[in-house]
Amino acid sequence: MEGLQLFRKLGVVDSESESNSESDSSSSEDDSTSEPEPETELQILGTITSKGTEQRREKKKKVKTKEKLAALHQEEVNRIRNQHKIHIYGTDKPEPLKSFDDLVTNYKMSDVILKNIAKIGYTEPTPIQRQTIPAMLHRREIMACAPTGSGKTAAFILPIIHHLGKHSKHGFRALVLAPTRELAKQIYRDFQMISDGTGLKLHYIDKTVPENEGKSVKKFDILVSTPNRLIYQLNQDPPQIDLHTVEWLIVDESDKLFEEGKSGFRDQLAVIYKACDSKNVRRGMFSATFAYDVEQWCRLNLDNVIQVNVGARNSATQTVEQELQFVGTEFGKLFAIREIIHKGIQPPVLVFVQSKERAQELFNELIYDGMNVDAIHSGKTQAQRDEVVMKFRLGKVWILICTELMGRGIDFKGVNLVINYDFPNSAITYIHRIGRTGRAGRSGKAITFFTEDDKINLRSIANIMVEAGCPVPPYMLQMKKPTKKKRRRLAKRVPEREHISTALKADLEKAKKKRDIIRKSEVTEDRRFYS
Ligand SMILES: Nc1ncnc2c1ncn2[C@@H]1O[C@H](COP(=O)(O)OP(=O)(O)OP(=O)(O)O)[C@@H](O)[C@H]1O
Numbered sequence: 001m002e003g004l005q006l007f008r009k010l011g012v013v014d015s016e017s018e019s020n021s022e023s024d025s026s027s028s029e030d031d032s033t034s035e036p037e038p039e040t041e042l043q044i045l046g047t048i049t050s051k052g053t054e055q056r057r058e059k060k061k062k063v064k065t066k067e068k069l070a071a072l073h074q075e076e077v078n079r080i081r082n083q084h085k086i087h088i089y090g091t092d093k094p095e096p097l098k099s100f101d102d103l104v105t106n107y108k109m110s111d112v113i114l115k116n117i118a119k120i121g122y123t124e125p126t127p128i129q130r131q132t133i134p135a136m137l138h139r140r141e142i143m144a145c146a147p148t149g150s151g152k153t154a155a156f157i158l159p160i161i162h163h164l165g166k167h168s169k170h171g172f173r174a175l176v177l178a179p180t181r182e183l184a185k186q187i188y189r190d191f192q193m194i195s196d197g198t199g200l201k202l203h204y205i206d207k208t209v210p211e212n213e214g215k216s217v218k219k220f221d222i223l224v225s226t227p228n229r230l231i232y233q234l235n236q237d238p239p240q241i242d243l244h245t246v247e248w249l250i251v252d253e254s255d256k257l258f259e260e261g262k263s264g265f266r267d268q269l270a271v272i273y274k275a276c277d278s279k280n281v282r283r284g285m286f287s288a289t290f291a292y293d294v295e296q297w298c299r300l301n302l303d304n305v306i307q308v309n310v311g312a313r314n315s316a317t318q319t320v321e322q323e324l325q326f327v328g329t330e331f332g333k334l335f336a337i338r339e340i341i342h343k344g345i346q347p348p349v350l351v352f353v354q355s356k357e358r359a360q361e362l363f364n365e366l367i368y369d370g371m372n373v374d375a376i377h378s379g380k381t382q383a384q385r386d387e388v389v390m391k392f393r394l395g396k397v398w399i400l401i402c403t404e405l406m407g408r409g410i411d412f413k414g415v416n417l418v419i420n421y422d423f424p425n426s427a428i429t430y431i432h433r434i435g436r437t438g439r440a441g442r443s444g445k446a447i448t449f450f451t452e453d454d455k456i457n458l459r460s461i462a463n464i465m466v467e468a469g470c471p472v473p474p475y476m477l478q479m480k481k482p483t484k485k486k487r488r489r490l491a492k493r494v495p496e497r498e499h500i501s502t503a504l505k506a507d508l509e510k511a512k513k514k515r516d517i518i519r520k521s522e523v524t525e526d527r528r529f530y531s
Contacts, residue, residue, distance in 0.1 A: 084127035090306040094134040097125050107137050109162050112197045117154070120193055126151035126440075127310045133158050141302040142284040143254075143295065146310035147317040148435020149411070152286045153187055156250050157194050163248065164221055167199045171245040174222045175276065178252045179265065181206075181226055181382065182389060183409040187252065188224040195222075205229040206382075227257065227268035234275055243275040247282065253408045254285035255428070258294045261492070288435060289314045289428045315467050316431050319438035320418075320446050322470040324461070327449045330498040333421055334365060336449060341371065346416045347398035350406065352433050354422040354494040359401045361500035362421065366399065375401040408432045411439060418446040423454035423461075426491040430461050453495060456482050 080096045081088065100117065103109035125133065128146035135142050136159035146152055160174045176191075178184040188204040195202065203220040206229075223230075223241075233241040249272075251257050257265040285298055290313060298305055316322065327336045337351070353359050356377035363375040374397040376388045391397045392412060400406075401421075407429060415437040424430040430448070437444025450458060462476035482490070 080130065084130060085311045086127055086131045087309045088131055088306065090140075091304060093306065094131075094138045094140070096130040097134060100125055103133070103137075103158070103162075107134075107162065109158075110198070113158065113161055113194065116194050116196050117158070122151075122154065126155075128152055128308065129155045129158070131308045131310075132156070135306045135308065136160075136282075136284065137162065139163075139282055140306045141282050141304065143290070143298040143302065143305055143307045144284065144286045145290045145308070145313060146288065147315070148288040148432060149317060149319075149439025150288075150310060151440065152288075153190050153252070153411075154194065156248075156252075156284055156286060157187075157191055160222070160248050160250070161191075161195045161198060161200060164200055165198075167201055167221055169219070171242055172203070172220060172223045173245055174248040174250070175230075175243060175246045175272075176222070176224045176250040176252060177227055177230070177257060177269070177272065178224070179226065179256045179408060180405055181229075182385065182405065183252070184224050184226050186409070186411060191222055191224065205233060227265040227272060230272055231268045234271065243272070244278055246276040246278060247280050248284070249273070249276045249281055250284045250286065252286050254287045255289055255291040255294050256287070256408060258291065258297070289431055291428075312467060314428065314431065316464050317435055317438050318468055319441065320434050320444045320468070322434060322465045322468060323445070323447045324458075324465070324472065324476075325447055325449050327451055329451055330500065332451065333449050334362075334500060334502060337362075337366075337419060337421060338369065340419070340447065341366075341369075341399070345399075347372075348392060348395065348412060348415050349399045349417045349419065350412070350415055350436050351399060351401045351419045351421050352407065352424070353401060353403060353500075354425070354497070356403055358422065358497070358500055359403055362401050365500060365502060366401070372396075372398040373401065374399075376406060377403045378405055404429065406436070410436060412436065414442065415439075416444060418444070420446065420448035422494075422497065423448065423450050423457060425457065425494055426487070427457075427460040427464050429491070430464060453497075455479065456486070457490060460487075 077095050080086075080098065084096070086096060097103065100114060100122070104111075104114060126146075128144060128150050132142060132144050132152075132155040136156065144152060144155065146155075156176070164173050176184075176187055178187055185204060188202060191202050200222060201220045202222045202224070205223070205225040230241065233239065234243075251269070257269050260266045283302055285294065285302075287294075290309075295307075298307070311318075325336060327333045351362065353362055356379040359375045359377045360379070363373060366373045374388050374391060376385055380388070388397065388400070392400045409432075418434050418437045420430070420433060424433055434444075434446035434448075437446060448461065458476055459479040459481060462472040462479075465472050466477065
């Protein structure tokens with residue numbers, strides 16, 4: 001040790017090698033028979049420095065091995081993300097799932113949930129599920145964008161059910177918002193299937209439920225609703241619903257709910273957002289399409305948000321074969337749809353029109369042809385709407401004529417064909433409408449009629465088609481791009497179109513004149529009666 005002091009003075013031995021040499025002293029004692037005791041200070045110096053170097057080398061080797069393993073692991077993580085076209089932004093990005101088994105090994109997810117998803121038939125997580133589920137299991141706020149029909153619903157249901165665990169009497173701990181009652185009901189049903197056997201209690205706000213339903217809401221853990229119905233409950237005096245206990249707020253079709261004005265829900269969303277005022281609340285925004293302002297809002301308002309995009313943003317699903325068909329005039333559309341049906345279609349088929357009046361008009365035409373057809377739109381009562389949806393799901397209705405009401409989120413199994421009878425007023429609307437087919441990896445077809453009047457939006461739809469690998473005539477891609485202002489105006493308003501009718505225009509006008517004369521005479525009669 002004396003020699004050691006000397007070298008310490010000289011600055012030859014550093015504290016690390018000192019401690020190493022001290023900790024090594026026992027082993028050198030063990031080895032005393034094999035290693036001769038150093039005799040001179042120079043010999044001691046030689047032994048210490050070579051041992052120190054060796055240990056430093058050893059340490060470096062260990063660090064390098066660790067780094068190599070981490071790099072290999074990261075490579076594997078990157079490979080999974082690349083293979084599934086997952087793009088992720090944010091800090092401390094959680095790793096994607098390799099399989100559903102990771103949920104048990106890494107997150108201790110209950111067997112009951114795993115059995116339920118196996119029962120439904122999910123064997124592999126979809127790309128959005130691979131990345132979103134772990135992020136939410138880490139309680140990260142999330143903004144998720146993935147193609148239509150890619151399993152976004154289960155991507156938020158699984159982590160919510162896992163987090164909530166058992167039923168508690170604290171009130172709603174998860175709230176999911178969707179733009180239409182049909183979609184809210186569908187999400188509610190998915191929750192029922194995946195949470196079966198967990199004891200969690202679900203609630204769906206329905207118009208048909210009595211006004212004072214709020215008094216019993218403490219019985220429930222999860223609430224699924226449209227913003228309108230929820231706002232109605234919140235605005236009662238006293239409020240019929242308490243959202244202070246909400247820990248997860250999910251906004252499905254978030255770009256739709258963020259829209260301002262008549263078609264959007266932005267004001268309602270702000271009220272609901274404020275009512276979910278627990279400091280533990282985590283939020284998740286999901287959609288197949290994302291608007292720039294939603295993204296900005298999320299970045300500013302969500303806490304350490306993770307953004308997950310699957311594939312190219314605002315693009316159509318690759319599983320749909322898309323086709324544009326020029327039909328000349330409104331009358332041409334009726335001729336074209338009859339021809340498609342006549343050639344033979346494989347039901348179920350969805351036909352989109354731009355208004356409830358037109359849905360009814362087209363229904364009148366096709367039912368007259370003896371088709372197995374029905375229509376759904378906001379002009380029908382909820383009970384009628386539910387019945388039509390059920391009949392279509394059961395295969396009793398083959399062709400369903402619908403408005404934008406069915407455009408987003410609705411998951412009808414096995415829709416083979418979507419016909420855009422009326423041209424969609426934006427590329428976003430187009431993506432969602434055609435996304436009612438080609439879901440969950442299945443293939444589908446979409447035919448979009450266009451007339452001279454629809455040419456203004458043609459280029460943007462043609463671009464979506466090209467991106468998805470569908471052929472379009474080159475002239476469409478070279479058409480003049482409408483200004484942003486014009487595009488916005490177009491997206492808000494539907495164009496005026498002639499009525500859907502086989503009758504000749506002259507006959508229609510004659511009929512209208514006749515109706516007007518009758519109406520006028522009825523008014524005169526009424527006046528006489530009351531005077
Ligand atoms: N892991 C999975 N394996 C197989 N099928 C799945 C899986 N996850 C979800 N699905 C099925 O895929 C279909 C589409 O799922 P979902 O309705 O959640 O799509 P989405 O991404 O929300 O679509 P949209 O954007 O149109 O709302 C459903 O029938 C669902 O049951």
